[in-house]
Amino acid sequence: MFNFDEVIDRSQTDSTKWRKLRDQYNEPDLLPMWVADMDFKVAEPISNALEKRANHGIFGYVYPHESFYLTFIDWVQKRHGWKIEKDWILVLPGVISGLNLSARVLAKEGENMILQSPVYPPFYRVIQNNHRNVIDNPLVLNDGKYEIDFDDLENKIDSKTKALLFCSPHNPVGRVWKKDELIKLSRICLQHQIIMVSDEIHSDLIYPDNTHIPLASLSHEIAQQTVTLMAPSKTFNIAGLATSVAIIPDAELRKKYQQEMVEMAISSHSTFGTLAFETAYSQGEEWLEELLCYLNKNKKRVAEFLEEELRDVHVIDAEGTYLLWLDFRKLEKSHDQIRQSLIHHGKVALNSGLDFGQQGACFFRMNIACPRSTLEEGLSRIKKAVLYLKEKKKDEK
Ligand SMILES: Cc1ncc(COP(=O)(O)O)c(C=O)c1O
Known part of the structure; x- marks a missing residue:
């Protein structure tokens, strides 16, 4: 049994979630429920392995x-039923590095790359920073569920x-894409020789009744036209240890990525990152199973709270990830007023939906990877903010 209820003070560490917040808003006592990392201690084998390595003293x-x-190969086979080969794997400092490499390798300046908004903000940045064009294929919200507009x-x-940056599972809307959706999407990309970059960083964080299917596992043909990005960072809460992978079955494409990695000087690895990566995948499964139960209860609690106490805010049902996409549109206030x-x-502090694209107006993203008591505190603070807006509305009348 792991104690996910334990509240651990992170405010005095150099955590982005806390420190950046203090720098950004001059507002004491803000509760951070934004940046996508968890307020839980890592599985014990990971901290033990890091401690042992630290004691060696040479890095x-x-x-x-x-x-x-x-x-890693065993993990992907066991958890996702996808058989990959060692040669296909490139080790990267982060998934964003993989997205950035993709922009540079797959398209030239002035060429087009597709994303599907609302989406994780760096998807826009890697395209724009490299002077490629962002082509948005917005997701559509049908009966409370986001879908791809084929x-x-x-x-x-x-x-x-030239390429599609695909988020699977999708951050922030929490979709775990179904097989027929993946097949339809890849059929279009294959037909037009578009390389699919499948960001599967959240693939181990899946709620009951959903199954993550790695896009490249669908067929040999799809695999040859897909770059898959995976990492233990979200799953095991080790994002600060900066170790991720790109899986590229096509040898020619892989070579291009390798060359670009050398040019960008991102080929060396972290001592602690590689150790935590291996330890997490070899000894972290039991911890992960308990984490998933805890997150599922947190997710249900949010839905229950909104249903019982805050009907003006609606939550999109997440099929995966510990990020919830909250819809405040019913309040009929501007995005900035809500913020x-x-x-x-x-x-x-939630993430502003507008950071994920224009479709995110009046939406906010909430991170629920925290102890239940923190979650309750966060929910009561959201309620306080909403009640303030509603009172104001009455005053205005
Ligand atoms: C979809 C997605 N991709 C990539 C990242 C970040 O990856 P990394 O920290 O490995 O660069 C995140 C973090 O939240 C994410 O949600």
């Missing part, structure tokens, strides 16, 4: 052992379109 350059790869996708592809009220009246 020179690292060349991962065969077992680093084999452990007609729009086909219409937006032209001879300048100001959350920060200055509720004193709770």
